[in-house]
Amino acid sequence: MITINPYVNFRGNTEEAMLFYKSIFGSDFTLIQRFKDMPGGDKISEEDQQKIMHMSLPMGTTTHLLASDVLESMGQTMDMGTNITLTVVTESEKEADKFFNGLSQEGQVTMAMNKAFWGDYVGMLTDKFGIQWMITHSPNK
Known part of the structure; x- marks a missing residue:
């Protein structure tokens, strides 16, 4: 059985957005990773280190809302409307x-x-x- 999860990118406010969604859907995060947790994370600015690399919020028994911040300092870009990826597990x-x-x-x-x-x-x-x-x-x- 495969699962498809939406993966949403934000411009630095992933944590705020995901806390909002958590308040609506009532589940607890299964994973929160910050950019400081990745290999080489200590080489980016302290502000970017605190941004979200990956968050996962369960939406029922098999689906998760996944999210991360886009870091311009790492060359990442984002346009509204193209900030959603379909994730196949x-x-x-x-x-x-x-x-x-x-x-x-x-x-x-x-x-x-x-x-x-x-x-x-x-x-x-x-x-x-x-x-x-x-x-x-x-x-x-």
Whole structure:
């Protein structure tokens, strides 16, 4: 069974937005990671270190609202309307590769499938229709 989760980017106010959504939906965050927690996080400004690299808010039994801040200091950009990515959570690396390879045909790969520092197998792309996708397999879940 695959799951698709919306992943929303914000311009520095992810924590505020996610606390608002938490107040509406009533669940507790399952993960909060700040940019200071990533490898090399100590090399960015103290202000950016406190920004959200990844947050996860359960929305029922299988879906999560995922979010992060966009850091211009790291060369990241964001336009309203293109700040949502569909995240597909797969059951295996093989399935992740299948979806990634299919969706990336005539599209643009942003990050090739690889093992991330937090342990997931993950890749990102924009398909030929302009939809942003993140494909991930979490071996520990």
